[in-house]
Amino acid sequence: MQLPRPFCLLLVCLFAMPALAQDLAKGKDINGTCAACHGQYGAGGKKGEYPRIAGQRAAYIEDQLRSFRSRKRMNIPMFPYTQERELPDEDIKDVSAYLASIELPTKWPVFKDNDDALTRLTAMEKVMIVPRAEGNVDNGKDIYQKQCASCHAKTGKGRGKFPMLIGQYTNYLRKQMDSYIKGERPHDEDDSRGILATLKESDLQDILAYLTTLQDSQQ
Ligand code: HEC
Ligand code: HEC
Incomplete structure (x- = not known):
């Protein structure tokens, strides 16, 4: 069967894509562990004892996770979570891409009348103003x-x-x-x-x- 050329191109793209893009859904899963300290949206907490990691540059997050792993940057709480067994290199990429993609607004949201309580709560929880x-x-x-x-x-x-x-x-x-x-x-x-x-x-x-x-x- 002869498929039209644009269709073939589309198929090629669909197959090639997962190899290029990081897996954000997997990154979100991995972030479940990180959330215990850095919060669900990576906003950090306890007045900076846990830094904000949301919206940080992916390449920098990757670098730091590797530095914690190799003890180039000493950090006792983070160390066990960055070991190869817990967080293989591929997971480092996925979780970093996911965290980098989270936007934390610096302004309080304006709601529409029909926004439900959960929508309002989620939006408010994400606001981060230092x-x-x-x-x-x-x-x-x-x-x-x-x-x-x-x-x-x-x-x-x-x-x-x-x-x-x-x-x-x-x-x-x-x-x-x-x-x-x-x-x-x-x-x-x-x-x-x-x-x-x-x-x-x-x-x-x-x-x-x-x-x-x-x-x-x-x-
Ligand atoms: C047990 C608590 C804990 C857990 C779980 C944890 N972290 Fe951390 N993390 C910390 C602390 C504390 C620091 C700050 C270290 C310091 O003050 O130097 C930190 C620092 C970081 C930094 C450096 C931020 C910067 O601006 O340099 C990154 C990136 C990071 N964590 C990512 C993660 C990721 C990704 C996970 C999940 C795989 C994770 N952390 C899990 C406690 C934790
Ligand atoms: C030549 C490039 C360069 C210049 C200039 C520079 N920095 Fe940095 N900065 C870096 C790098 C690289 C890192 C991450 C280092 C690492 O891997 O731990 C960093 C990290 C930091 C951090 C820690 C961020 C975090 O999330 O943990 C702070 C704070 C900082 N720089 C402040 C400054 C200030 C203030 C100045 C100016 C006085 C400055 N830097 C100038 C390259 C630079």
Whole structure:
């Protein structure tokens, strides 16, 4: 039987697709385990003890899961969940793609009259607004745009493997800054203490304050 050419092309596409795209449904399943600490929608919790992982860059999430596994980044709670037996490489890709795809709005939703209670509750649960942090926003902006934006992007949303910093708990970011400065976590490849060790304490706080003002650009 001779099938028309467009139909053949469609078939080829249908077969080729699963190999290209990550399996988001499987990623959602895997996230069931992560949800115990990071929450159902990856919004994190306990004021940043568990970081937000929703909407983070997939390449960065993958990288960090591998770093936890190899203990390049030490984290006792995460370590068992990242072992090959628990989380094979393919699962790392699926769960990272799924988490990256979750959008957490930074504005309260506007409802229609006929929206039911569950729709309203789900929409409200997803809203994530990090409270404004104290500090000199202008100074924070100045330093951020000069010294951080080349990797973390002007918008703070990150790029490639460089993580998004906006929409993240301030406490969590502060803790990571400290562990970079102490040399416990490598920040960039060239210098284990990295750029942060060259800044004053008040500059770090100002950058954090500035980052909390950028959240509106998330959507
Ligand atoms: C037992 C609690 C727990 C579970 C379960 C857990 N995590 Fe975590 N996770 C943490 C904690 C705590 C941190 C913060 C580590 C730190 O402060 O450095 C973290 C950090 C992370 C980070 C780094 C975030 C960043 O911005 O650098 C990623 C990514 C992550 N977890 C993904 C996952 C995924 C995916 C799963 C499920 C496969 C998972 N976690 C399961 C507790 C947990
Ligand atoms: C040369 C590129 C580069 C520059 C410039 C840079 N960073 Fe980073 N940053 C990275 C990379 C790469 C990571 C992830 C490191 C890892 O794998 O643990 C990171 C991670 C972070 C994290 C942790 C994010 C998380 O979710 O755990 C914070 C906080 C941070 N950077 C702040 C800053 C600040 C503030 C500046 C400017 C003063 C800055 N960075 C400049 C590359 C850079």
